[in-house]
Amino acid sequence: MSSTTNHVGKAPSRVEGPAKVTGAAKYSAEFNVPDLVYGYVVSSPIAKGKILKIHADKVLAIPGVLQVFSHENVPGLAWFDKSYKDDVAPGGSPFRPLHDDEVKFSMQPVALVVADTFELARYAASILDIEYKESTHETDIEAKRDDGHEPGKGKTGYKPPVRRGNANKGLAKAEQHIKQEYIHGAQHHNPMELFGATVHYHPNGKLTIYDKTQGVYNCQQYVTKVFGLSKEQARVVNLYMGGGFGAGLRPQYELFLSVLAALELKRSVRLSLTRQQMFSFGHRPHTLQTVEMGTGPDGALLGLKHSALHETSRFEEYTENVVNWSGMLYKCPDVHLNYQVAALDVYTPLDMRAPGAATGSFALEVAMDEMAYAAGLDPLEFRRRNYAEEDQNENKPFSSKKLREAYDEGARRFGWDKRPMAPRATKEGNMLVGWGVAGGVWDASMQKAAAKATITADGKLTVSSAAGENGTGTYTIMTQIAAETLGLPMEAVTFKLGDTTLPEAPVQGGSWTAASVGSAVKSTCEALGEKLLKLAQKLGDSPLKGAKFEDVEFVNGQIRLRQDHDQAVVLRDVLQTSGEREIEADSSAMPNPLTMQKYSMHSHNVVFVEVKVDEELGTVHVSRVLNVVAAGRILNQKTARSQVLGSIVWGISMALMEETVMDHRFGRYMNHNYAEYHVPVNADIRDIEVVFVEEEDPHVNPLGVKGIGEVGLLGVAAAITNAVYHATGKRVRQLPIYLDKLL
Amino acid sequence: MSGTSTPKSAGQSLPPPPAAPVTLRINGQDHHLELAPWTSLLDALREYAGLTGTKKGCDHGQCGACTVLVDGKRINSCLTLAVLQEGADITTIEGLGQEGNLHPLQQAFIDHDAFQCGYCTPGQICSAQGLINEGKAHTEDEIRELMSGNICRCGAYVGILNAVKEVVDKKSIALRS
Numbered sequence: 016m017s018s019t020t021n022h023v024g025k026a027p028s029r030v031e032g033p034a035k036v037t038g039a040a041k042y043s044a045e046f047n048v049p050d051l052v053y054g055y056v057v058s059s060p061i062a063k064g065k066i067l068k069i070h071a072d073k074v075l076a077i078p079g080v081l082q083v084f085s086h087e088n089v090p091g092l093a094w095f096d097k098s099y100k101d102d103v104a105p106g107g108s109p110f111r112p113l114h115d116d117e118v119k120f121s122m123q124p125v126a127l128v129v130a131d132t133f134e135l136a137r138y139a140a141s142i143l144d145i146e147y148k149e150s151t152h153e154t155d156i157e158a159k160r161d162d163g164h165e166p167g168k169g170k171t172g173y174k175p176p177v178r179r180g181n182a183n184k185g186l187a188k189a190e191q192h193i194k195q196e197y198i199h200g201a202q203h204h205n206p207m208e209l210f211g212a213t214v215h216y217h218p219n220g221k222l223t224i225y226d227k228t229q230g231v232y233n234c235q236q237y238v239t240k241v242f243g244l245s246k247e248q249a250r251v252v253n254l255y256m257g258g259g260f261g262a263g264l265r266p267q268y269e270l271f272l273s274v275l276a277a278l279e280l281k282r283s284v285r286l287s288l289t290r291q292q293m294f295s296f297g298h299r300p301h302t303l304q305t306v307e308m309g310t311g312p313d314g315a316l317l318g319l320k321h322s323a324l325h326e327t328s329r330f331e332e333y334t335e336n337v338v339n340w341s342g343m344l345y346k347c348p349d350v351h352l353n354y355q356v357a358a359l360d361v362y363t364p365l366d367m368r369a370p371g372a373a374t375g376s377f378a379l380e381v382a383m384d385e386m387a388y389a390a391g392l393d394p395l396e397f398r399r400r401n402y403a404e405e406d407q408n409e410n411k412p413f414s415s416k417k418l419r420e421a422y423d424e425g426a427r428r429f430g431w432d433k434r435p436m437a438p439r440a441t442k443e444g445n446m447l448v449g450w451g452v453a454g455g456v457w458d459a460s461m462q463k464a465a466a467k468a469t470i471t472a473d474g475k476l477t478v479s480s481a482a483g484e485n486g487t488g489t490y491t492i493m494t495q496i497a498a499e500t501l502g503l504p505m506e507a508v509t510f511k512l513g514d515t516t517l518p519e520a521p522v523q524g525g526s527w528t529a530a531s532v533g534s535a536v537k538s539t540c541e542a543l544g545e546k547l548l549k550l551a552q553k554l555g556d557s558p559l560k561g562a563k564f565e566d567v568e569f570v571n572g573q574i575r576l577r578q579d580h581d582q583a584v585v586l587r588d589v590l591q592t593s594g595e596r597e598i599e600a601d602s603s604a605m606p607n608p609l610t611m612q613k614y615s616m617h618s619h620n621v622v623f624v625e626v627k628v629d630e631e632l633g634t635v636h637v638s639r640v641l642n643v644v645a646a647g648r649i650l651n652q653k654t655a656r657s658q659v660l661g662s663i664v665w666g667i668s669m670a671l672m673e674e675t676v677m678d679h680r681f682g683r684y685m686n687h688n689y690a691e692y693h694v695p696v697n698a699d700i701r702d703i704e705v706v707f708v709e710e711e712d713p714h715v716n717p718l719g720v721k722g723i724g725e726v727g728l729l730g731v732a733a734a735i736t737n738a739v740y741h742a743t744g745k746r747v748r749q750l751p752i753y754l755d756k757l758l
Numbered sequence: 759m760s761g762t763s764t765p766k767s768a769g770q771s772l773p774p775p776p777a778a779p780v781t782l783r784i785n786g787q788d789h790h791l792e793l794a795p796w797t798s799l800l801d802a803l804r805e806y807a808g809l810t811g812t813k814k815g816c817d818h819g820q821c822g823a824c825t826v827l828v829d830g831k832r833i834n835s836c837l838t839l840a841v842l843q844e845g846a847d848i849t850t851i852e853g854l855g856q857e858g859n860l861h862p863l864q865q866a867f868i869d870h871d872a873f874q875c876g877y878c879t880p881g882q883i884c885s886a887q888g889l890i891n892e893g894k895a896h897t898e899d900e901i902r903e904l905m906s907g908n909i910c911r912c913g914a915y916v917g918i919l920n921a922v923k924e925v926v927d928k929k930s931i932a933l934r935s
Binding site for chain 2: 044047255487488662
C-alpha cells in the first residue's frame with residue numbers, strides 16, 4: 016500500500032486556517048483577562064533635548080486615571096546595559112524607556128498613562144502637558160557622507176566585508192566601465208497588527224505576558240533581567256502574530272511599559288501602540304550606495320567596488336550585511352567592498368525582511384543591468400557569463416546552487432528570448448512596455464532549537480517548541496513534519512508554539528525557522544519513534560523483533576519493516592497494549608559546524624518583470640512578475656508560494672511606493688500612517704507567479720530546507736527598475752520610482 | 759532649532775463623559791453594554807463585547823482591518839461611534855461562520871491561502887461579503903478595485919482575489935440557474 020502519510024512537499028492548507036478566518040485566533044492585545052486597565056503611550060514631539068517637567072497633576076485628578084509613569088517616578092530598575100540587551104541587540108547601549116530626562120529621537124515614549132478604560136487613557140494622554148528643552152538634532156544621512164565609520168563587532172550575523180585582489184587594477188584593465196550611486200529612503204515594517212501586549216497579573220504576583228513578538232524567549236530574558244523577575248514569574252506567550260517582518264525581533268517598548276505598569280499597579284494591563292507609534296522603533300535605514308564595475312571583451316567582470324553608508328542611532332551601532340552579497344553573487348577576481356554607518360538622532364534601525372540584502376541587491380542588480388548595456392550584452396546572458404560556481408567570499412563550494420536552472424526555467428516561462436535589447440522598443444497603445452531581470456542570494460541559516468513530543472494511547476500526537484507563527488506557516492509545516500515522521504495523518508497531530516513553558520526555539524527570523532525548529536521536530540519525533548519501536552517489539556510475536564530503528568518506517572499509522580511492508584504493527588495497538596497512558600520524548604537540533612566549515616549555504620532567486628509605463632503620466636504598472644526560487648526542499652507548496660507572492664508584493668512596494676519621509680527641520684517622519692505610507696492594495700497587484708526549482712541539498716540540514724521568507728524579496732525592486740529602463744530608456748537610481756522621476 | 763516648549767493651553771480640561779447603557783445588536787444577539795459616548799464601534803466590539811475577531815490596524819479608516827457589516831453594508835468600525843449604531847444589525851466575522859460551520863468565503867480563503875498572518879483576514883472577508891451584497895463586482899478587475907480598501911501587508915492579494923472570485927462566480931451561477 017502506498018503511503019497516505021507523506022505530507023512534506025505537498026500543499027495542505029494551513030492548519031490554523033479556521034481559527035484565522037473566523038476571528039477565533041487570539042493576538043496579543045485580545046486576551047480578555049479580568050479587571051484589565053489600559054495604558055496609552057505619550058510620544059515626544061521633539062527629536063532631541065530634555066524633558067523639563069511632566070505636569071501630571073491635572074491628568075491624575077481625572078477619576079479613573081490610575082497613574083502617569085515617566086522618568087520622574089519609574090522605580091530603580093536594572094543598572095547595567097547588559098540587562099537590557101536582547102538576543103539580537105546590536106552593539107552599544109539599548110534604549111531604556113522612561114529612564115531619564117533625555118530625548119534621543121522623535122516619538123520617543125516619554126510617558127505612559129494608565130486608566131480604567133482605553134478611551135480615558137487616550138484622552139488623558141492627549142492632554143498631558145510636558146515641557147521640553149529642545150536642542151539641535153541631526154537626522155540627515157546626506158549630511159554625513161564624509162562622516163561614516165566602519166562599525167565594530169556589530170550584531171549577531173554581521174560579517175565585515177571581505178576584500179580580494181585589487182579592484183582598482185581589475186577596473187583599470189576593463190574595456191567597459193560603469194560607476195553609479197543608488198539610494199533608497201527609510202522604510203518601516205508596518206505589520207497589520209499594532210504592537211501591543213496584555214499582561215495578566217495573577218494574584219500570586221506572577222505574570223502571563225501576551226506580547227507581540229517574534230521571540231517569546233527573547234522577551235522573557237529581557238523582562239526577567241530588567242525587572243529582576245524569575246522565569247517562573249514571567250511567562251511570555253505569543254500564539255499568533257499579525258505580521259512581523261523583523262519588527263518583532265527585539266523586545267519593543269510596549270513590553271517594557273506594560274510590564275512596568277502591571278508590576279507597579281499590581282493590575283492586569285493592556286497596551287496597544289497606535290499606527291503612528293509603529294514608526295518609532297526601528298526601520299530599514301536610508302542607505303546611500305555606490306557600485307563601480309568593469310568588464311573585459313567577453314563580458315567577464317574584471318573588477319567590482321561596492322560601498323554603502325546608512326544611519327544608526329547615537330546609542331547603538333546597527334549593522335546589516337549590505338555589500339557582502341556583491342562578492343559572492345557573480346564571479347569576479349578583484350572585489351573591494353566597503354560598509355559604513357553614521358550616527359544620527361534617530362531610533363536604531365531594525366532588521367526588516369532580508370535586511371541588507373534587499374538594499375544591496377537593489378544596487379548590485381541595477382548596476383549589473385547598466386553594465387550589461389554598456390557591454391552590449393543581454394542582461395540575463397551577462398549574468399550567465401559571470402556565474403559564480405563557488406562562494407568567492409569564503410572560498411568554499413556551495414552546498415547546492417541551482418541558480419542556472421532558475422535562469423533557464425524563468426527565461427523559458429517568461430519568454431525572455433523574445434525581448435528586444437533596445438529600450439523603448441515596445442509600445443501598447445500609449446503604454447511603453449519593458450522587461451527586466453534581477454536576482455539575489457540569501458543565507459540558509461540554522462540555529463539551535465528544542466522540541467518535545469507526546470503521544471497518547473488514542474494515537475494523538477502533540478509536538479511543541481516555542482517558535483513563532485507570524486504568517487509564515489510554522490503551525491502547518493511543523494505538523495506536516497511531525498505527522499510524516501511518525502506516519503500519522505495530519506489531523507492526529509497538534510503543534511504548539513509561542514510560549515516560554517515550551518522547549519526553547521530561536522527568534523522567528525533569518526528564514527531559519529523551518530531549518531531549525533523543523534529539524535528539532537523531526538529529531539524529537541524520531542526519538543519518540545525509537546521508544547515506540549521498543550514497545551512494539553515487546554508485543555507477543557512482534558513481526559519487528561530484532562529490527563533496528565533504521566530497519567523500520569512509520570507509515571499509514573503503522574510501524575513496518577522497510578524491506579517487507581507486510582511485517583507491520585498498528586501504532587495504536589502498540590500504544591493500547593503497552594499500558595502506557597502517554598509516551599514522551601524530547602530532543603534538539605543544531606547546525607553542524609563541520610558542514611558549515613566546508614560549504615557555503617545559500618538560497619538564490621531570479622525575478623523577471625514586465626512593466627507598462629504611461630509616459631504622459633509617469634505611472635508605472637507592474638503587469639507581470641515571475642519569481643524563480645532555488646531554496647532547497649519546499650515543505651509546503653501552498654504556504655511557501657504565499658511567502659514568495661508576499662515578497663513580490665513587498666518588492667513592488669519597495670520599487671514604487673514605500674518610503675518614510677523625514678522632515679529634517681523637525682527630525683520627524685511625516686508620513687507616519689497608512690494613508691501616506693503607501694503599500695500596495697489589491698488593485699496594484701496583477702499577474703504574479705512563483706516557481707520553485709528542484710534543489711536537493713544533502714548538506715544544509717537534516718531536512719534539506721533553506722528557508723523562503725526573505726530570498727523572494729531580492730531582485731524584485733531591481734528587476735522593476737531595470738524594466739522601467741527597458742520601457743522608457745530612463746535609468747532611475749533612487750527608490751521609490753515616483754512619477755516625477757519619469758516625467 | 760532649539761528652545762523651550764511652552765506648556766499646552768492652561769485651560770481647563772473637560773471632564774470625561776460618563777458611560778451610559780447602550781444596546782448593540784451583534785450577530786443577531788443583543789449586547790447590553792455600558793459605554794462612554796466617545797467609544798468607537800471597533801473598541802466596543804473588541805474591549806466591551808469581547809468580540810476580538812474585528813481587528814484594529816490603524817484606528818483611522820486607512821487599512822480596513824476593522825471592516826464589519828452594518829445592515830449588510832461594509833463599514834470601517836473605527837470610524838463610527840458605537841452609540842450611533844443602536845438599532846442597527848451588526849455582523850462581525852464571528853457572525854459569518856464558526857469553526858466547523860464555515861461561511862463559503864471563509865472556506866475559500868483557506869483553500870486559496872488568501873492570508874498569511876491572518877490579521878487583516880476578518881476585515882477582508884467582511885468586506886468581500888459587503889461587496890457581494892452590493893452586487894457590483896463580477897470581473898477580476900472589479901474585485902481588485904473594490905477590495906482595495908483592505909490592506910494586506912503580507913501581500914496575499916492573489917489568494918484574496920481568487921477566493922472572492924470563486925464565491926462571486928458560484929453565486930452568479932446559482933442566480934442564473
